[in-house]
Amino acid sequence: MKLLVTGAAGFIGSNFVYYWLDKYPQDEIRVIDALTYAGNIENLTPIMSKIEFVEADINDRAKVSDAMKGVDAVVHFAAESHVDRSIFDPAKYWHTNVHGTLALLEEAKKAGVPRFHHISTDEVYGELPLDSGSKFTEKTPYSPKSDNIYALSKAEADSIVLDFYEKTGMYITISNCSNNYGPRQFPEKFIPIIVTNLIDGLKVPVHGDGRNVRDWIHVMDHASAIDAILQKGKKGETYLIGTNNDRSNAYIAEKVVGLYGADESMVNHVPDRHSNDRRYAIDATKIITELGWKPEIGRDDFDDGLKETIEWYKNNEDWWRPLLEKKDVISDSTKKIIALISLDRVSGKTKFTFKNIDKNNVEVPSEKIGQKDFVEEHLIRYKIVMKNLANKEWYQNSTDSIKNEIEELGKDSSTFGYVEDLASREDRINGDRILSLVKIEHADRPYGIYGIASWFEVERDGDKKIVDGFYSWGRGPKSGSKLLLLVKKDNKVSHVAVIREEKFPMGGIEYALAGGFSNLNEGLLDFIVRSLKNELKINILEGAATIDKITSLGRISPDGGMTNNKPSLYAVTVELKDKYAGIAENEIVEEEKGVVLWPVSKINDLVSKCDDAYFLAAMSRLELYSDLIANNKI
Ligand code: NAD
Numbered sequence: 001m002k003l004l005v006t007g008a009a010g011f012i013g014s015n016f017v018y019y020w021l022d023k024y025p026q027d028e029i030r031v032i033d034a035l036t037y038a039g040n041i042e043n044l045t046p047i048m049s050k051i052e053f054v055e056a057d058i059n060d061r062a063k064v065s066d067a068m069k070g071v072d073a074v075v076h077f078a079a080e081s082h083v084d085r086s087i088f089d090p091a092k093y094w095h096t097n098v099h100g101t102l103a104l105l106e107e108a109k110k111a112g113v114p115r116f117h118h119i120s121t122d123e124v125y126g127e128l129p130l131d132s133g134s135k136f137t138e139k140t141p142y143s144p145k146s147d148n149i150y151a152l153s154k155a156e157a158d159s160i161v162l163d164f165y166e167k168t169g170m171y172i173t174i175s176n177c178s179n180n181y182g183p184r185q186f187p188e189k190f191i192p193i194i195v196t197n198l199i200d201g202l203k204v205p206v207h208g209d210g211r212n213v214r215d216w217i218h219v220m221d222h223a224s225a226i227d228a229i230l231q232k233g234k235k236g237e238t239y240l241i242g243t244n245n246d247r248s249n250a251y252i253a254e255k256v257v258g259l260y261g262a263d264e265s266m267v268n269h270v271p272d273r274h275s276n277d278r279r280y281a282i283d284a285t286k287i288i289t290e291l292g293w294k295p296e297i298g299r300d301d302f303d304d305g306l307k308e309t310i311e312w313y314k315n316n317e318d319w320w321r322p323l324l325e326k327k328d329v330i331s332d333s334t335k336k337i338i339a340l341i342s343l344d345r346v347s348g349k350t351k352f353t354f355k356n357i358d359k360n361n362v363e364v365p366s367e368k369i370g371q372k373d374f375v376e377e378h379l380i381r382y383k384i385v386m387k388n389l390a391n392k393e394w395y396q397n398s399t400d401s402i403k404n405e406i407e408e409l410g411k412d413s414s415t416f417g418y419v420e421d422l423a424s425r426e427d428r429i430n431g432d433r434i435l436s437l438v439k440i441e442h443a444d445r446p447y448g449i450y451g452i453a454s455w456f457e458v459e460r461d462g463d464k465k466i467v468d469g470f471y472s473w474g475r476g477p478k479s480g481s482k483l484l485l486l487v488k489k490d491n492k493v494s495h496v497a498v499i500r501e502e503k504f505p506m507g508g509i510e511y512a513l514a515g516g517f518s519n520l521n522e523g524l525l526d527f528i529v530r531s532l533k534n535e536l537k538i539n540i541l542e543g544a545a546t547i548d549k550i551t552s553l554g555r556i557s558p559d560g561g562m563t564n565n566k567p568s569l570y571a572v573t574v575e576l577k578d579k580y581a582g583i584a585e586n587e588i589v590e591e592e593k594g595v596v597l598w599p600v601s602k603i604n605d606l607v608s609k610c611d612d613a614y615f616l617a618a619m620s621r622l623e624l625y626s627d628l629i630a631n632n633k634i
Helices: 011-023 045-050 061-067 090-110 149-168 190-199 219-232 249-260 285-291 302-315 317-325 371-390 400-411 416-424 524-536 600-609 613-630
Strands: 002-006 028-033 051-055 073-076 115-121 171-177 179-181 204-207 213-218 238-241 246-248 267-270 328-331 338-344 349-353 432-442 451-460 464-473 480-489 492-502 509-512 514-517 545-555 568-576 594-599
Touching (some): 011 045, 011 219, 045 051, 051 061, 073 219, 149 171, 171 219, 190 204, 190 249, 190 317, 213 249, 238 285, 246 249, 249 267, 249 302, 302 317, 349 545, 371 416, 492 514, 514 524, 524 545, 524 568, 545 613, 568 613, 594 600, 600 613
Parallel strands (some): 002 028, 073 115, 115 171, 171 238, 179 213, 204 267, 480 568
Antiparallel strands (some): 328 338, 338 349, 480 514
16 A cells, blocks of 8 residues: 655654554555644654655645655645644645645545545534533534634635535545644643653643643554544544543643652643633544544553653653754735744743844745635635534524525625624523524624624523523624734833724723734734734834734633623734834823823823723733743743
């Protein structure tokens, strides 16, 4: 048999190749990998003489077509795989995970490859309630969280794979697996961070309250499950892979610290990260009963699997140390702003470096997703959302005219988020069961749809039927971001910048943060550039400022219960050039409309004047994290 393995220079792909060569030494393996920041040729060095390596992007049709020649099965691992990075550069995730998957399918079909296995993740199912015992099964509807770009892109890829199967009848299978651990995992992932930090005497970061649950599987158990699917999987079928090993992050941190022999005081709770889904857990009954798969390490020998992983990192410092220095490049769409992103070991989060970049030496990804792709992507996401909605009883009970209205709103990018929100909402509100959606109200389309009121018929106390109304944002609950601009001078923050405006409906002077709604797939850098230019009249692209740092301050729910509004907060630190460069440390700059630069030394005066909820939340979170920020820890 001849296998084509994509993404084999990464963590799971490389372990799979080792597994396969060991078990089927007579088979031939060809590998395709673009060697991104996560791809490491050294993962394959010991077996290079036994495989054929093709360095290529899976979107490179000519190279992919060539690589398909003579192949009996494609095993597709290649992906952008890190949730924390995906929020900064969503286009890259669509490029590889969505478009790359389609390119592979089409080239495999053209070349007459008889078998295709697509590797996916349990994150496509969204998150489970923290304290429930429920688990994902193959029947769980797809419901990736709207702010988890990685999960959204994998869900889109899965949907393309299933559509392709329906249209062509090709022998295709999909597997959705839980969190993997084991040797050769990039040091930005949770278990490698714990071990490598302990080796260097650094504390182990646990995000938020540490109660988030992940279902852990050893990478070799994942490889044997894929083997079972390749041998016995039925075409068009999905198989969930997991070992019933769901554990809280705090448990994992304490366990690894204990097995390493370190003191539990090494565990350090740090502010939560973005898109940190609460709980994933897998019910793997189907692959166990139908294909006879049995994990070798599984839940029973989890401690042994962890001990072996700890030993691997201890014995392979030469492997992981250079990766800590490895930086990925992101840019805004004009490519004028370039940032390097890498791991911050103390906070366990992705960090930006804007300074000291020799732009000529930095290779900027040449392909950016254009308008045509945006429409295609939107339609695929639309189809997934509509499928999930159709499974909801209240939707089935709603009238055709309401269903048509929802469908139309879903086709408009400015109201798609509302429909996505409807599809992922619980079927009960405050104990009332939702029976149907009876009325939708919003402004006339020519004026732009901002907010939407939904009137649901609900069942209260078992038998009473009443109609209750809820207010939503057209772009969805998590599509907004607010930016607190911190102005740095002589290496220290001297001012905050806010907008002075007269707000409808209150009238009177208001001080507010910049920000608003990002467009679907708009990268964070583009959003920041656009917001600062339009609202604070600071044009970064024309050199009015340079970005020094971006700090995530989490999400806030300014009016919980009234609306579903939950924007992200960021503190963006800039150095101002141009007309503001010469301002004195204690000087207040206040234009009649637009930017207000307020000295941090007089911040109390601004706080007492300002009742913008986002501003106050950003200030209190900064205060909360000030220690960490001062020490560059978040
Ligand atoms: P990884 O980031 O370690 O490796 C990904 C590999 O893909 C890298 O070698 C990279 O160079 C390559 N790649 C990225 N973009 C490419 C492109 N455009 N063309 C060619 N190669 C490209 O990821 P991983 O953790 O090994 O995950 C592998 C697969 O398993 C992914 O599809 C991921 O979604 C899935 N998965 C991972 C986990 C997990 O816990 N890591 C869990 C479930 C599913």
